[in-house]
Every structure is written in C-alpha cells, then in structure tokens.
Amino acid sequence: MKKTLILGASTNPSRYSNLAAHRLVEHGHPIVNVGMKLGEVAGVPIEMPETIHHDLDTITLYLGPDNQIPYYDYILKSKPDRIIFNPGTENPELEELATAQGIQCAEACTLVLLATGQY
Template sequence: MSTLIIGASSKPDRYAYEAARRLLAIGETVYPLGYRAGKTAGELDILTSIPADLAVDSITLYLRPELQEEYFEQIVALAPKRIIFNPGTENPAFQQRLQAALPQAEIMAACTLVLINLDQY
C-alpha cells in the first residue's frame, strides 16, 4: 500500500512528520509532498511536486483548507481509493468536490495517527 502525504514536514514535532514515521513503521510506502524540499521521517526526501507516474492508494492531508484547492486536479488524476482530511484540514466544500469527481473514493475526516493506532489504516 502507498500513501501520499500532502503537507509533509521536515520538523519532527509536526503531525505530518509523525504520520510519515508511523506509516513507514507499518510497512506503507510513503511519498511526502511539501512546499519546501528537505527530509522527513525515515530520511525520505520531501517532494515539491507530484511525479507524473505516481500511483497511490491513499492521500492524507496536513494542509490548511485555503491551500488545498491548488491540488484538486492532481488529486483527481491520482484517483486514490481513500482521502483523509486530518484534524484542522476539514474542508466540506472541497471534500464534496472531490467526492463528485471521485465517486469510488472513500473521503473521510479522520486522524491518520489514530487510524494507525487502531489498526484501521
């Protein structure tokens, strides 16, 4: 399974960093995407753009609502099975647009870290 983290961070005190660390620990392939290049958990390079050939099962958002719109077309093109809006990223209008564009996707407001802890990821 593979996950794209939108809003990845090189700062260990950020939830996106911890999500990368825990996803790696459960064997997930992780693609961290952020505004600034750097390293995140597992010494993964933070991508500053989505590779054209990327395929992912899940996308987990750690990006404030006002910054999400610029990723709409890219998210739709990836056609993930699941999109997780973590606490603080909830955006009902954006979630509805994504659901209309990706009717097969599970779009949820949840916490990636909690899902991992409950073995529901």
Template structure:
C-alpha cells in the same frame, strides 16, 4: 497501499512528520509533498506535484485554503481515499472527491495507524 502525504514537514514537532514516521514504521510505502525538500525516515519530500503512481491514500496536512491548488492534482492521482486530518476539513473538496468516486475520511492518520484501522 501507497500513501501520499500532502503538507509534509521536516519539523519533528509537526503531525505530518510524525505521520511519515508512523507510516514507515508500519511498512506502508510513502511519498510526500511539502514546502521544502528534504528527507523524513527514507521518504524524500518533493516540492512539485509529481505524478506518483498507484496512490491508494492521500493524507492531508494543509488547511482548506491551501488545499485549493491541489484539487485537480489529487483527483488526477485517482486515490481510493483522502484522509482529512484535524484542521483540514473542507466541504468543497469532499464534494469534488465524492463526484469522482473517491472516499472521504475525516480522521487522524496517527490514530488510524495506532488502532490498526488504517
């Protein structure tokens, strides 16, 4: 159930940072891409679009405009689902994902984890 966090931040106040902590506290294998390299918990934040293998879930922390450069990349990873956290809603990407048989989930990763719905 490996998860890729796109829009990862080193700042503890950011929801993407909290999500990484929560994913790791739930023993979910996690990888991350952000603007700056660094480490959150034991997760190394990459700045390049790495061809990660066996991604089950992509959770987004980028606004719709910033997501555009990731469309092809996300599809290429063939995840089972993409979680659109609050503020990341994107009708255009929903359509692309559905055309590629990737589940679209508009939800909050932190809430899903805290309510055992992840």
C-alpha cells in the same frame, strides 16, 4: 500495504505530518512526501507537487482548507482510493469534488487510525 501520499510533508519533527510519515513507514506502508520545502522525512525525500502518482491508496492531508485549493487538480488527478482529512483539514468543497470522482473521503486522524489498527 497502502501507498500513502502525505500532502504537507515537513522536516519539522514537531509537525503531525512528520510524525505520520514515521508511523506509516513503521507500519510498513510506502510513502510519498509532498511539500513546499525540499528535505527528507522517514528516509523519503520531500518532492514538490509536480509528479502525479497514479498508484496511491491514500492521500492524507496536512494542509488547511484554504491551502488545499491550489492542489485540487493535483489531488484529483492522482485518483487515490481515499483521502484522509486530518483534524483541521476538513474541506466540504474538496470532499464533494473527490466523492463525485468515486474517491472515498474520511474525516479522521491518520495517527489514530494507525494506532488502532484501522488504517
């Protein structure tokens, strides 16, 4: 199973990050929810971006490129195996920084990857 940090987690059930949290858990992947508002999604609390998690397989992004900038250090210090840039989150600058550190980057949709068995 691939431990996944959801950056941009939301308690709003109409947000894709919320749906992704539920689907990841349904597929047996442990998750870490990180967002700006405390709450709980898929039975996992939303935490502030303070604790660096070093045991991540994936960070899946649900923040637009401009909103990612304050999290560059947080993302890169976590050293995930990969970063998924979901639709609307594509960011060549962050992708270049991550690739330079050996982090695999994918412009893909977490929900589609899960639904097609490619996650």
